[in-house]
Amino acid sequence: MKKILALTIGLGALAFSSCGKKDDEKKTYALVPPSVSNFWEICRKGGADAAEELGADFEFVTPESITDQKVKIEDLLSKGVDGIAMAPGDPANQTGFINEAAGRVSLVTVDTDAPDSDRKVFIGIDNYEAGWLAGDLVKEAAPQGGEVVIFIGNISQLNSRQRRQGLIDNLVDREKDPSRYDAPGQIVKGGKFTVLDTMLDGVDSPKAKANAADAITKYENLAVMVGLFDYNAGQILEELKQANKVGKIQVVSFDEHSNTLAGIKDGSIYGTVVQNPYEYGYQAIKVLHALNNGDKSMNPENGIIEIPARIIRKDGVEEFEKDLNAKLGK
Template sequence: MDSRILKRRPHWLLSITTLCLVTALVSGCTIEKTSSQASSDSGKTKVAFVTNGIASFWTIAEAGCRNAAKDNDCECIVRMPTDQAAGQKRILEELINMKVAGIAVTPINPDNQKDIINKAAAETNLITHDSDAPETDRLLYIGMSNYDAGRMCGKLVKEAMPEGGEVIIFVGRLGQLNADLRRQGVIDELLDRDHNPDRQYDPASDVLKGDKYTILDTRTDNFDFAKAKSNAEDAIVKYGNLGCMVGLFAYNPPNMLEAIRGADKLGEIKVVGFDEDDRTLQAIQEGNCYGTVVQNPYMYGYKSVEILAALARGDRSVIPESKFIDIPARSIRKDNVDEFWAELKELTGESTQ
């Protein structure tokens, strides 16, 4: 992690949203979550960062965008769609019309979005982050191996439930490459299969049995947080021997934990998550969640803006031959959660000195 970045982080006791507004006024970094047009009065290079929805994960990425825009003397528009792929398409079309100098997007459905992604790539510098679209004309992908991260998640399940048992997986949506690969990584690890990111995905409706672990189901919620919780509640009722819940998107573990708490089964049903929602980290501290696999959304945002700013200057050397910039995942357990959370607060400007 760049010590220069750490030293420059603000330490006011303000919310992320308030910090964003302050920084926008001071540095010209424009952060938006709506469809209104960004100011272009500054004359600075303008780039955009597009997410796949609204979640705490993206608030952290937003902080990275904001600070990279300041460090690279550009403006960044952050857009968070509320209505899935159709909303993301409208956002991309609007950004094309705005003639931004670059777009970083996490595709919701790369196969069905190939036309709009290629259209945007023909008009401006387009990169992907968090979830890739390798069959499109994107210039590079910033993120991690979601399959390997899924296997890391499977390893946490094995640690939490070493004797084996029944497992259920929760995720926002399937058909999105990062979700598909994470899920398959979890399954392959629990069933002790060989390492194969290209393996055909197991059907979500199938019960998958290994020597020690059984994956009962995979439930999706399409970023509907109420449904995420009700999915978990239904699973607790349906599966009397359920041993572990696995949540693959940032909001899944907190909703799983609420359902488990409501059923008075904290500690009885193990929880393994993905990403660094504050409620997940607190549950790890308290012993109610075994662990979580975290990405680095701050650096997804920071690196995306940094790369797009360089490309806007005509610097193509920032595109690696592999067209992949790896920002590795980490496993967070009770023994390292305090250190990780302090680091996260430092990066997002929530800590004090």
Template sequence: MTFTRSLAAFAAAGMLLGSSALISAHAQSKPTIVFVTNGASDFWKAAAAGVKKAQAELPDYKLELQYPDQATVASQNQLMDNLVSAGAKGIIVSAVDPKNSTAEFDKLAGETALFTTDSDAPQTKRIAYVGSSNILAGEQAADIAKKAMPKGGKCMGFVGLLGADNARERIQGFKQGLAGTGITLVDVRGDDMDMTRAKSNVSDILVANPAITCLVGFYSYNTPQIYAALKEGGELGKITVVGFDGDPVTLGGVKEGTIAGTVVQQPFVWAYEGMKMIASYLKGDKSAIPANGLDIIQTKIVSADNVDAYVAEQKALAQ
């Protein structure tokens, strides 16, 4: 898959490190802060760029982005345990399954400055969350669906990690946004961030439930897999597609009109602001920590009207 090859390229460039890599002895001379993802996905390229920008402004720190070998609680927890053992002073993590990570996160919070991003774990002792309001993002996705289907419809959702807070909250927000309309969310299928399964979930629905008129990709890679399945099945442009995030396939579909719109987040900003917030915290400056522990970074809708401007904006950030 292209996302695997691109991740390998980033690793070779030193922007992403495999989960087996530990902090080097040289890095121990500087406090190390690590951005830990929930799995391997092209979505995190923007976060890697944010880490890189923050590194240029924080020369007294060693900043890294790492991803677990698998998108599982066990793999993510093992990675963070290894990082703390190797001396990481701060971690910001997208929790794979916060409900089943409370004890581990609380343990880590006693050993390092623990922050969350993308998928929060508010019931733990994490210091703060830097990321989207996933409920609001879900409501924005509902706005896309309502505009595209004024006469109503039946939607099927697809997501990577059904137990993650970001998934649950996006689904909740989507349902809230559809309240009182003729549009319903019939069900949501999970794939555990397996690309083959993500695509087959869509293909299976197209065969099993022809009454579905709308497909929603709740994770960044779900919409491209929806696109691929629809194209192979000869259904592209016949079924409303609502997306999340700015994968190039998704943005291309928005531009050509086969995807109604997508709700984009700002992982570049999460990483950039998160790293700077943790660095300040480690110096004893807690002024950047919100009183409620939530640093919400705005999401927005990208449609055919503003997709070109969004693409240009993202290219500028990556430079």
């Protein structure tokens, strides 16, 4: 009896399902980062603004892990979105899955590319070049050279690995070669600089802070500490304050975390290399919409839309922040 009841309810539910369908006129686009951070908040804003201009719906879903990123995207596919912009957490291994998703809806990658996949377009920077820019900043901050330690969430993603390599290659005066790889912990020497270590925190801020503290304790003659994920510089600065070494050790940052900007304003951080996450999100949604309308005009030959990185120092920080806040609607 109960089974029959359950079956009836199930069938009733089936009938209901047709009510849940979206109206076909309005498109829905989704943006799926690999993790949660301020960087992706800014990106979200760009995407949301683009969707509003286009009269489309916009969804921003935040996975807990790379595994969960897959689950989240599968659910978006179930739900029936019209396009997905994603930043793959592990491009090399996710290629198959990205192809599966790209077979169902329009798909672009932002920030991190999956070059071997069927993604239509990649929107981002060349991370090797951006890392190289950070190297320029370090050279400005410590013209006399010295010892450097690098702080980063992980180097399993191609973009973070290249970003770090660009920085190292610039510091030790090598030729540009994005395919080069120096293992963390390996001391790299050249020119005026010595890169002592690269400390990984697994995108865990408290761990990042502890790493900074350990480095300050371990290496007495540090000249520069470079934070390559957006939260790293802020955590480094906290530890420098506690160790009373602000100003004695220079800090170079990446991205525009609010702590970073505050640090640049008061001089405790020398400068930062900023990407343009707002533009990533904005362009990604525009491109998706164009693709859906059969408009190939935004689709470049090589499949890459490069949004260049910039350097922000103390002199430009006020203006940059004003612009940022305007974009975020603050």
